[in-house]
Amino acid sequence: MLLHIVNKSPFINNSLESCLRAAKKNSGVLFIEDGVYGALDNTAITPQVKKAMKDKKFFVLASDLKARGVSDGVIKGIEVVDYGGFVDLTTQYDVVESWL
């Protein structure tokens, strides 16, 4: 099973959209860098992510949320991980795909 990494803002770039189109049921999606804006509640993107959460597991990198001042706004159900957690995820899933 794949871990998908999304590092682009979903407001600017289509990589989250493409990732969700190609991500299988039960795969993981990790938001890092400017991708963390995709993990936020009450945005124009939120409905797409909430829909995808029904059959995929979502994660977001804590330090990138904190740097951007958005730690408080994460959608309930998305797991916040630190770099150690990021490393663990890459071992728990079989393959890592970065949506650059």
Add this chain to the structure above:
Amino acid sequence: MLLHIVNKSPFINNSLESCLRAAKKNSGVLFIEDGVYGALDNTAITPQVKKAMKDKKFFVLASDLKARGVSDGVIKGIEVVDYGGFVDLTTQYDVVESWL
């Protein structure tokens, strides 16, 4: 009056969309680099561009179309210019804004 330059593919990046939101009536829009895909007919983006063509003038850089093998597909009414024409446009409009 502004000349807006769009150099990003509209399939990937929102810069054309933002440009069109902020471009005044009668302003110019020039597609260069990967932006030239926005000048093509029969794509998912075409309707937005055709709508904007009603009150704005559109241009596209010839050599960037040619490099990408899409010279034949340009929407009718978009003017194809070479680098000399690009220079002329920047003199004909008062200010140049690049939507990076």
Add this chain to the structure above:
Amino acid sequence: MKFGIMINEGPYTHQASDTAYHFTKAALEKGHEIFRVFFYHDGVNNSTRLTTPPQDDRHIVNRWSALAEKYKLDMVVCVAAAQRRGIADADEAKRNGKDADNLAPTFRISGLGQLIEAGIQSDRLVVFGD
């Protein structure tokens, strides 16, 4: 007319430097004046003389240098952006305690004020980037 040119991306990775080159050349050939070419962000990477592209590809750095020589262009590399990215002339290298420098001839390192000045003095400032 008098143009200011700003280049914000490095060579090869983004097309910005190519487009800026062809634009600048076309403007000069039409008799326009180029007040200054200013390299900022990764654009500073256009100014290293250590570049060695494949034989069958364009040499972006040398191409700028040739244009600058032909038309006496003022090509300015932002010092702050250059320091972050490892671009240095002999003076900068000495000042920062480095054992080598890499700035190509025809480029000079200076401050951001040179960009603002280009904006003020030019009739048009055209920005090329990503």
Add this chain to the structure above:
Amino acid sequence: MKFGIMINEGPYTHQASDTAYHFTKAALEKGHEIFRVFFYHDGVNNSTRLTTPPQDDRHIVNRWSALAEKYKLDMVVCVAAAQRRGIADADEAKRNGKDADNLAPTFRISGLGQLIEAGIQSDRLVVFGD
């Protein structure tokens, strides 16, 4: 587990090199092995010793070098990508007729085969870029 790390963007301009650094450090601290760190595309710009960032900012190149020394990391810079962007060690500089080189210690220049090998030999290849 054994990790291969690929870095595709230069320092400061994109966060990729920062993220890769923190990931690599965290993996090492958890006892994982890093088979290789491979620098490609603009990622090669992480390996110049001429970088002098502002005093109040991180030094991305030196940070990689320190990590490499502590954990004996194999940090490989792609030769083709390096040539396009003006990154050279003493051998490369000599071979290309350059009067200077800029590769920082702890990095080595080699071919793309080293990336494929990292893909084959590592349990996970993690790519950081733009």
Add this chain to the structure above:
Amino acid sequence: MSDDEMMQEGGTIKKFCYVNRKAPYGTVYALESLEVVLIGAAFEQDVSLIFMDDGIYQLKKNQDTSDSDMKNFSPTYRALEMYDVEKLYVEKESMEARGLTEDDLVVPVEVKTSKEISELMDEQDVVLSF
């Protein structure tokens, strides 16, 4: 040059507009754009800053890079006033798409619709976009 330009203390005053469309930290554009604004302030031009798209995130409160080892430059926006850079505009549509309000931002801004932003852009002499 447009009719709007005035002369003051022997120099030209132009309307400079900085359009900020990129998020902070993921790329360096926001930080290096701010450096241009600060240097530009010394030239006593008529400066406006527009924040649209992800550029609005540059002004988000509570930025904290202590776990990222990057430079937190958000306090600098609060210092702009001291440099007489006081015209900060935020696009309403971009703010709404992100679920943000003026209360979320580190500085007072004027919220403008796309249409108002387009009028504002059209009055400028120089537009620098990042």
Add this chain to the structure above:
Amino acid sequence: MSDDEMMQEGGTIKKFCYVNRKAPYGTVYALESLEVVLIGAAFEQDVSLIFMDDGIYQLKKNQDTSDSDMKNFSPTYRALEMYDVEKLYVEKESMEARGLTEDDLVVPVEVKTSKEISELMDEQDVVLSF
């Protein structure tokens, strides 16, 4: 390592997948990605190429860089077969959004839906995305 991996001539064979999502020429990723594929071919792995989003434009017929002074690398895709790189997949949804058909492409490809692409990605051992 997954159960799918086999041993041949004493070496591991892994399923390598290159995901190409970027247009040619605007950035160097397409060209440098192709260089990885060509070098990788010598390692005799099980290679698949996926083209989706703007990556499909890499395969567009009639590319002609004679006015751009850039290297036209599109003929190389036709040479991939000689390197035993024969599994080229194109995402149907991306092709349709661009109004393209298989006839527009320089090489024969297999068109797959997003769902089929996702199955294919899930079978891989190493995914390199550009």
